[in-house]
Each structure stands twice: as C-alpha cells, then as structure tokens.
Amino acid sequence: MRAALLQITSTDQPSENLRIVTRMIEEAVAGGAGFVLTPEVTNCLSSSRKHQHAVLHHEDEDPTLAALREEAARHGIWLLIGSLGVKTHDEDERFANRQILIDPQGEIVARYDKIHMFDVDVTPEETYRESDGYRPGTRAVVADTPFAKIGMTICYDVRFPYLHRRLAKAGAQVLVAPAAFSHVTGAAHWHALLQARAIETGCYVLAPAQTGVHPASVGKSRQTYGHSLVVAPWGEILSDAGTDVGVSYVDLDLEKVSQARRQVPSLSHDREFDGP
Numbered sequence: 001m002r003a004a005l006l007q008i009t010s011t012d013q014p015s016e017n018l019r020i021v022t023r024m025i026e027e028a029v030a031g032g033a034g035f036v037l038t039p040e041v042t043n044c045l046s047s048s049r050k051h052q053h054a055v056l057h058h059e060d061e062d063p064t065l066a067a068l069r070e071e072a073a074r075h076g077i078w079l080l081i082g083s084l085g086v087k088t089h090d091e092d093e094r095f096a097n098r099q100i101l102i103d104p105q106g107e108i109v110a111r112y113d114k115i116h117m118f119d120v121d122v123t124p125e126e127t128y129r130e131s132d133g134y135r136p137g138t139r140a141v142v143a144d145t146p147f148a149k150i151g152m153t154i155c156y157d158v159r160f161p162y163l164h165r166r167l168a169k170a171g172a173q174v175l176v177a178p179a180a181f182s183h184v185t186g187a188a189h190w191h192a193l194l195q196a197r198a199i200e201t202g203c204y205v206l207a208p209a210q211t212g213v214h215p216a217s218v219g220k221s222r223q224t225y226g227h228s229l230v231v232a233p234w235g236e237i238l239s240d241a242g243t244d245v246g247v248s249y250v251d252l253d254l255e256k257v258s259q260a261r262r263q264v265p266s267l268s269h270d271r272e273f274d275g276p
Contacts, residue, residue, distance in 0.1 A: 001147040001252045004033035005208035007228040007241045010180075011215045012046035014055055018064050022071060028247050029075045035147065035252075037080040037208045039228075040155050040180040041097070044085050045210060048219035049133050056095060058087045065100065073106030078145060082178025082208055083114065083154050085134075094135040099152050099178065101143050109145075112152035113137025116160055122184050130156075142167055148174045148254060151203065155179040158193045158207075161200060168201035169267055173257045175203045179224075180210040186225025191237070198231040202260040202267065204252060205231040211243050233260035 006024045010017045021038055028036045043064040046052050059065060065084060072079040079102040085095050097114040115138070117131040140163060143150045151172030157163055158177050167175060175197060181190055198205040211226030228241035230250040241248045261267065 001034050002032045003035040003037065003206060003230075003250050003252055004028035004031060005206060005228045005230065005239070005241065005248045005250075006036065006038045007209055007211050007226060007244070007246055007248070008039060008042070009212040009214055009245055010039070010041060010043070010045040010210055012044055012048070012051055012055070012217055012219075014043040014064050017043055018067055022067070024247055025071050025075065025077075025079070029077060031247065031249055033077065033249060035078040035080070037082060037176060037178060037206055039082045039208045039210045040178045041083055041085055041210070042081055045180060045214045045222060046216060046219060047222060048216070051218040052085060052095065052133065053093070056085050056087050058089075059098065062086055069102055069106040069108070072102040072104060076104040078103060078147075080150075080176055080178070082176075088135065090135055092135070095133055096137070097130075097134045097154060099154055099176075101150065101152070103145075110141055110143035110150075110152065112141040112154070113139070114154040114157065115140070115163065116156045118156040122182055126182065126184060128182075140166055140170075142170045142172045148252060151175045153177050155181060158197060161197065164197045164201055164203075165267070168203055172201070173203055173254055174252065175201065175205045177205055177207040178209070179207060181225040183223045183225045186227065190225055190227060191229065194229050194231050195235050195237065198233060199235040200266065202233045202257055202264070204233055204257065205229070206250070207231075209241070211245060233257045
C-alpha cells in the first residue's frame with residue numbers, strides 16, 4: 001500500500017481548508033496513493049473559542065467530513081482525517097478533537113477522540129490550554145483495514161508511550177500521529193519522540209503535520225513545526241517533508257514490522273515489578 005501524507009497550513013476558515021485538502025488529495029491519488037492522511041485540525045486551526053463555535057459543526061452536520069467522505073468514495077481510497085474539531089453535546093460545550101478513518105466506499109470505519117490534552121507553558125509567550133476548549137477522549141482505538149491494523153493517536157499523545165504500547169499489543173502495525181506541533185517543542189522533540197514510538201513498538205509511524213504560520217481572521221495566529229515524518233519499524237526516518245506545504249509518500253511493507261519484532265521482541269518481554 002502506498003500512503004500519502006498531506007502537509008498543510010490550515011487557516012481558521014473550514015471552507016478554505018477543504019479546497020486545499022481536496023486539491024492535495026487529487027495530487028496524492030495521481031501519485032499512486034491508496035491511503036491518504038491529513039494533519040490534526042484539518043478543518044480549522046484557531047485560538048478563538050468564539051470563532052470555533054461559529055464555524056464548527058457536530059459530526060453528522062460537518063460539511064468538511066461530508067465532502068471528504070465523497071472524495072474517498074470518488075477516488076476509491078482509504079482516507080484518514082488526522083482530526084476535525086467538532087461540536088459535542090457536552091453541557092460545558094467543549095469540542096472533540098476527532099480523528100476519522102474513511103473507507104473506499106466513503107463509509108466511516110473508525111473514530112478516535114484525542115486522549116491527552118496539550119495544557120502546557122512552552123514559553124512565557126506560548127501557552128496552551130487545550131482542555132479549555134476540547135474534552136479528552138477516553139478510548140484507545142485500533143482500526144482493522146485490508147492492508148494493516150492502524151493504531152490511532154493525535155499530536156500530544158506521542159509523549160505517552162503506554163498508549164502506543166497498548167495499541168501495538170492490541171495488533172497495531174501502523175501508528176498514525178497527525179499533528180499541529182508547536183514549532184518550539186517540534187524542533188526539540190518531534191523526531192526523537194516519533195522514532196522512539198516506532199522503535200518501542202516495531203510499528204510504522206505516519207505523522208502528517210501542519211506547517212508554518214496559520215492566518216487567523218479572529219484571535220492570534222499560530223506557528224506549527226511541519227516536518228511530516230514517516231518512521232520505519234526499526235526507527236529509521238524514511239521521509240521528512242521539511243516545512244513546505246506538499247505531499248510525501250511511503251510504500252508500506254508489513255514484513256518490516258514482522259522483522260523488527262523478530263529481532264527485538266520487546267512487546268513480549270513485559271515484567272511485573274514492585275515499587276517505587
């Protein structure tokens with residue numbers, strides 16, 4: 001299976017982002033991809049909760065999701081929407097940061113709501129409180145496809161090895177990690193974290209990313225790191241997209257998963273221990 005990772009610079013206007021992603025899906029299909037992946041918050045990257053309430057929708061009414069389901073069916077591809085911001089029916093009106101896997105018939109086959117919220121103080125000028133606007137998910141997900149079992153994660157999840165180990169032990173051969181990673185923490189940690197998750201689990205890691213400075217019609221703009229990565233099960237980086245918008249490709253070979261796990265079968269070496 002040839003996978004294509006879309007690296008984009010989302011704005012806070014879903015209709016603009018949809019036009020960009022649709023055009024890039026066309027490019028990916030022309031490049032031979034049967035599995036296309038988009039980054040986190042594909043539909044809207046915004047720091048304004050008021051603006052998000054104005055432009056986001058519940059899943060069953062979301063125009064971006066409806067259009068991308070049609071695109072998957074039109075091209076006959078598997079499409080992983082890295083995540084959409086969607087409204088929920090929670091009393092506190094927080095959104096879900098939701099990843100959605102679509103099959104070649106345009107049907108939704110798996111959903112995953114981001115578990116770990118990015119509540120951090122990177123610098124005095126760059127602080128995030130994702131949990132103010134988004135409610136955390138509670139369920140890990142492995143999706144079964146004809147070409148691989150896919151463990152679903154989003155962005156900040158990459159810092160929590162236990163999630164990825166659970167996914168691998170549940171059968172995942174490919175881990176997806178779509179992101180809108182901070183340019184500060186990205187430069188320090190992105191490559192190392194993704195390589196570690198691949199090495200620990202013997203999985204491919206596919207990490208399509210947001211990149212650059214994201215225009216904002218309301219509130220402040222944001223900068224993301226880019227560098228969409230593909231990491232092999234042995235830990236080598238197969239593709240690094242740099243910081244430009246574009247499409248990168250990888251041909252998945254699941255024998256590489258089996259080989260890495262034969263060489264270092266650490267998934268079967270768990271031990272109970274006491275303390276601390």
